[in-house]
Amino acid sequence: MSPGRGRAAPATDPALRPPITPMLAAGVDAVPEGPGLIYEPKWDGWRALAFRTADRVYLQSRAGRNLTMYFPDITRALRATVPPGVVLDGELVVWERDRTNFALLQRRITAGGQLLTISRQHPAHYVAFDLLSVPPGRALLDAPLAERRALLVDLLVDAPAQITLSPQTTDIALATEWLRTWTAAGVEGVMIKRLDGRYEPGRRAWRKFRAYCTTEAIIGGITGTIGDPETLLIGRYDRYGRLRYTGRTHPLRGPQRHELGALLVPLRPAARRGAPIVHPWPEPLPASWSGQLDRPEPLRYHQVEPTVVAEIDVDTAYEHRRWRHRVRYLRPRADLSVYDVPLLLDDGGR
Secondary structure: OOOOOOOOOOOOOHHHOOOOOOOEEEEOOOOOOOOOEEEEEEOOOEEEEEEEOOOOEEEEEOOOOEOHHHOHHHHHHHHHHOOOOOEEEEEEEEEEOOEEOHHHHHHHHHOHHHHHHHHHHOOEEEEEEEEEEEOOOEEOOOOOHHHHHHHHHHHOOOOOOOEEEOOOEOOHHHHHHHHHHOHHHOOOEEEEEEOOOOOOOOOEEEEEEEOOEEEEEEEEEEEEOOOOEEEEEEEEEOOOOOEEEEEEEOOOOHHHHHHHHOOOOEOOOOOOOOOOOOOOOOOOEOHHHHOOOOOOOOEOOEEEOOOOEEEEEEOOOEEOOEEOOOEEEEEEOOOOOHHHOOOOOOOOOO
16 A cells, blocks of 8 residues: 655644654564453554544554545544544544455555545445544643543444444453454454553554465475575466466575475476476566555566465455455465365355
């Protein structure tokens, strides 16, 4: 995501003038439990702070960019819902049928003259989960989360459907149920926060647990060298027998690199003399394939013979037949043929 900064941000209370670095979360491998903890769904959208001034609403991305112009439907709803002096923290999402659709969020940035049409056809929602300031501009950063949450509930009691209060629970059983049942709707995992915690801009004092499932894919390329690969480019066959690119792994650990270096084979020359070497993916990999609008450079990589099956962990962010986030490589599956790997399906074959 790389929207322009737009016009200058309006002034609010001096302590809470945009841009503000939002409070962040560090990943954990298990959902912690104990007294004083609260759980929230982790939404698959764009993090956004909403500043309500005397005459307008200003939307700021996690990176400090101005999103206001891309979400006229949300700014209109917030202007009608919350009084001046309010600063909210939340997530922008777009629903398509029964799940969130990240691609429809990205379309807002490139819509140009079609923005209003897209906004009507695919309206956005703002899922609020924190309150940083109340009228007439009193900052709540030092207030405990429990107090901020109570004020947020009161503030949004009569809010329209487009301005939604994120669910919250102290029951780990309910949070676990979200992981089992809500991931199909686009929820990526669970956020874990302390009820007595203050809001600390820029600090990773919250925790997040992503929902993963284990599956298989075929290694079609690598970054680094064949003997010492750094990341893997993976794919699956579609129903026409073509190997399609589906994603990239996180950096490999030392033992994984050593193990794969002994298994991977560079793309072999064509059997017929003079015939070109054919690989189903271009090199370099087009920037648009990665889905990262803020890093538009093509990716240089080495093509390998697509004969090694990898076991991977993937999250719920799967769209346009690709995993949007990097996946976790677990191990090679020497016991599986590439034809044992699930075919590429619209739901990722999970």
